[in-house]
Amino acid sequence: MKICVLGAGVIGLTTAWCLAEAGHDVIIVDRHASTAKDASAANGGQLSYAFVAPLASPATLLKLPSLLLSPNSPMRIRAGLDPALISWGTRFLLACRPTAVRETIAAQLALAALSRSELARISHSLMLSFGLRTAGKLVVFRSRRQFDAARRAITGETGEDGQQVLTPAECLALEPALRLDAAKLAGGIFTASEQIGDCAAFCAGLTFRLRRQRNVEWLLGTDVIGPVRSGGRLVAVEINKGHVQAEQFVLCMGAASSAFARACGFYLPIYPLKGYSITLTPPPDARVMRHSVTDMERKLVFAPLARDGHTAIRIAGIADLESSNTTIDTRRVDILRRASAELLGIDAAGDVKPWCGLRPATPDSRPIIGCSPLDGLFINSGHGMLGWTLACGSARLTADMIDRKPEASEVSAFTLRRAA
Ligand SMILES: Cc1cc2nc3c(=O)[nH]c(=O)nc-3n(C[C@H](O)[C@H](O)[C@H](O)COP(=O)(O)OP(=O)(O)OC[C@H]3O[C@@H](n4cnc5c(N)ncnc54)[C@H](O)[C@@H]3O)c2cc1C
Numbered sequence: 001m002k003i004c005v006l007g008a009g010v011i012g013l014t015t016a017w018c019l020a021e022a023g024h025d026v027i028i029v030d031r032h033a034s035t036a037k038d039a040s041a042a043n044g045g046q047l048s049y050a051f052v053a054p055l056a057s058p059a060t061l062l063k064l065p066s067l068l069l070s071p072n073s074p075m076r077i078r079a080g081l082d083p084a085l086i087s088w089g090t091r092f093l094l095a096c097r098p099t100a101v102r103e104t105i106a107a108q109l110a111l112a113a114l115s116r117s118e119l120a121r122i123s124h125s126l127m128l129s130f131g132l133r134t135a136g137k138l139v140v141f142r143s144r145r146q147f148d149a150a151r152r153a154i155t156g157e158t159g160e161d162g163q164q165v166l167t168p169a170e171c172l173a174l175e176p177a178l179r180l181d182a183a184k185l186a187g188g189i190f191t192a193s194e195q196i197g198d199c200a201a202f203c204a205g206l207t208f209r210l211r212r213q214r215n216v217e218w219l220l221g222t223d224v225i226g227p228v229r230s231g232g233r234l235v236a237v238e239i240n241k242g243h244v245q246a247e248q249f250v251l252c253m254g255a256a257s258s259a260f261a262r263a264c265g266f267y268l269p270i271y272p273l274k275g276y277s278i279t280l281t282p283p284p285d286a287r288v289m290r291h292s293v294t295d296m297e298r299k300l301v302f303a304p305l306a307r308d309g310h311t312a313i314r315i316a317g318i319a320d321l322e323s324s325n326t327t328i329d330t331r332r333v334d335i336l337r338r339a340s341a342e343l344l345g346i347d348a349a350g351d352v353k354p355w356c357g358l359r360p361a362t363p364d365s366r367p368i369i370g371c372s373p374l375d376g377l378f379i380n381s382g383h384g385m386l387g388w389t390l391a392c393g394s395a396r397l398t399a400d401m402i403d404r405k406p407e408a409s410e411v412s413a414f415t416l417r418r419a420a
Contacts, residue, residue, distance in 0.1 A: 003402070004029060004246035006224055006237065006260070007381075010040040010199055010388055012252035013206045014395035015380050017122065019250075020213050022399050027244060028210070029219040029237070036203035039254050039357040039387065042277045044316035045303035046292050047132075047195035048389050049116050050163065051139065052108035054365030055273075055319070055385065056095035059149065072335060074299040078322035084258070085321060088271040091363035091419070104364050107413035108386070111367075115393030116195075122392055123202070126209045130201035131306030135291050137194035138166075138175050140185055142297040147186035150296070154189065164190045177289035179345035196292050196303045199388040219244065224253070226263045227374070234264065234376035248402060250378045255324065255358035257381040266373045269419050270382045272324050272358035277316035278336045279305075279353045286346055289313060293343070300339050315340055315348075319359075319385075328356050359384050362419055369397050369414040378402060379416060 001024050005016045008030035020026045032038075060067070067075045077085075094100065123132060141147035154163050168185035172178055210216050219239065228236035228243060236245040251257050261268035282289070289304040289311070300317035315336045333354040340348035361384040362368060368382045380398040383390050397411055412418060 001025070001248055001402075002027070002246045003248045003250060004237065004244055005250045005252055007252035007254060007257075008032070008035040008207075008220070009038055009252065009254050010036060010203055010391045011254070011380055011383060011394060012250075013203055013210065014122070014391045015250055015252055015398050016210060016216065017206055018395040018399035019402070020210065020216050022403055023215070025215045025217075027217045027219060027246060029222050029224055029239065029244060031221070031223045033221045035207045035220070036200055039359055040199050040203055041357060042279060042314070042353070042355040043199050043357065043388055044277065044301040045196050045198055045305050045314045046137065046294075046301050046389070047116070047119070047197055048137065048386060049112040050191045050194060051137070051294070052105060052112055052386060053153070054095065054101060054104045054108075055361070056092050056364055057101050058096055058098060059146070061093070061096040074318050074335070076320045076322070078320060082323055085271060085323070087267070088269055088363055091269055095364035100364060103413065104366050107366055108390070111390050111393045111397075111414070112386075113393075114396060115390050118392035118396045122206075126205065128202060128205035128209075130198045130205060132195060132197040133306065134193060135196045135304070136190060136192040137292045137294065138171060138188050138190045139294040139296055140171055140178075140180070140188045142184060142186060144186040146296055150189055162191070162193070164192075166190055175289070175291050175293060177287045177344055178293065180343060190291075194292065196305065197388075198305045198307070224260065227260070227377075229374070232375060234374050248376060248378060250380055250398060250402075251372070252380050254360040254381065257360060257379070261372070264372070264374045264377060267420055268368065268379070268381075268416070269362055270360045270368070271321065273361040273384060274318070274320040274322055274325065274356055274358055275316060276318045276328070276332050276336060276354065276356045277314055278333060278340070278348060278355070279312050279314050280340065280346065280348050281310065281312055282344075282346055286344070289344065295339070295343065298339060300336070302343065313340075313344070313346070324358060326356060326358065328354055330354075359387070361385070364419065366414055366419070367394055368416050368419055369394055369411065370401065370416055372416060382419075
């Protein structure tokens with residue numbers, strides 16, 4: 001079948017790979033001249049297979065007023081009375097129900113497990129080099145209440161190979177790069193099996209491999225303008241240079257997916273959640289960072305990424321609701337700079353490659369993977385905070401559903417129906 005993948009971020013590229021591998025003729029369209037230029041360019045680098053809790057939860061609901069009103073809060077709304085945000089926000093509040101949270105965690109854990117094995121398979125078979133490493137992840141908690149709740153919610157195995165509950169002193173002994181005062185910590189949870197990897201380097205390697213496939217055609221530097229329908233079916237997309245025809249289209253345009261869906265005549269609950277990262281080279285006298293670390297209270301992640309023979313530290317986080325604005329607000333970057341000094345003792349005053357990206361967020365944090373109301377258009381989008389983690393599993397499901405493989409035919413946890 002001739003299949004057109006709309007968008008060449010990590011979701012579009014992995015989808016294109018799984019479809020090409022299955023023998024389809026694939027066309028990849030993206031507005032940028034190269035791949036992975038938007039949300040997939042400089043994310044936190046965490047492959048977070050065990051920590052998949054959604055943003056919407058009873059705890060977030062309780063903290064929402066303080067989260068939204070404090071200037072240094074990791075979350076902020078600046079979208080005014082955007083009708084799209086009001087629709088999305090209403091669904092977000094509903095997704096905070098405990099039953100919805102439990103369903104999301106179960107669905108995300110299963111998709112994360114599939115993603116882990118697919119990432120291993122793809123990167124091994126293509127010999128991709130992107131610093132993939134089972135570094136383990138330490139989540140540190142400052143509030144006793146949050147820590148106790150997290151201990152109760154441990155989902156996987158416990159013990160040395162699973163998840164370990166640590167005292168503040170044990171956290172600092174495990175990760176000597178941390179310069180936190182033990183008295184300010186409530187404790188931590190360490191998951192030895194969690195991985196890290198450079199998403200942009202993975203995308204670059206996959207792009208290189210896709211370029212060598214005879215059944216893959218590229219249309220980069222090409223803006224998707226809107227749908228072309230015939231007999232109630234999507235038969236082509238209008239681009240700045242004419243039309244692209246295909247038998248099937250897969251929507252992977254990240255935060256821009258909802259605008260395309262609107263043009264197709266249906267509502268797709270994906271809203272941009274703007275985040276920031278900085279990438280710094282630690283000074284020679286800095287202590288080596290061994291694991292990835294999440295500061296739960298500040299919602300910030302720290303990952304030591306292997307880069308051309310040296311280690312760079314990626315610090316990422318912040319979730320601002322301000323529509324599709326991609327300008328870098330230096331005051332938000334300062335939150336990450338201060339975190340570098342406070343947690344790692346590294347002065348990040350110089351050039352630290354500040355970056356921002358729009359996470360394509362659904363109200364319940366689950367991606368939307370499945371058929372759309374418009375025949376000929378399949379959706380694989382809305383991966384929010386976990387797009388790097390969930391990309392390979394989502395691509396596998398997409399390819400299997402398009403090929404009507406029985407085991408993938410009805411994955412109701414990710415359908416548009418459950419989210420809309
Ligand atoms: C600060 C930050 C930290 C993060 N940290 C992590 C992490 O540690 N672990 C994790 O798992 N995930 C993380 N994420 C999430 C992850 O990066 C995203 O979920 C993922 O990159 C989304 O990929 P995507 O392909 O859907 O979107 P994108 O990468 O944004 O790709 C969408 C593509 O569609 C193209 N496009 C859009 N509109 C059009 C159009 N009209 N015409 C043509 N092309 C178009 C764009 O050019 C773009 O290339 C983080 C995100 C951010 C912002």
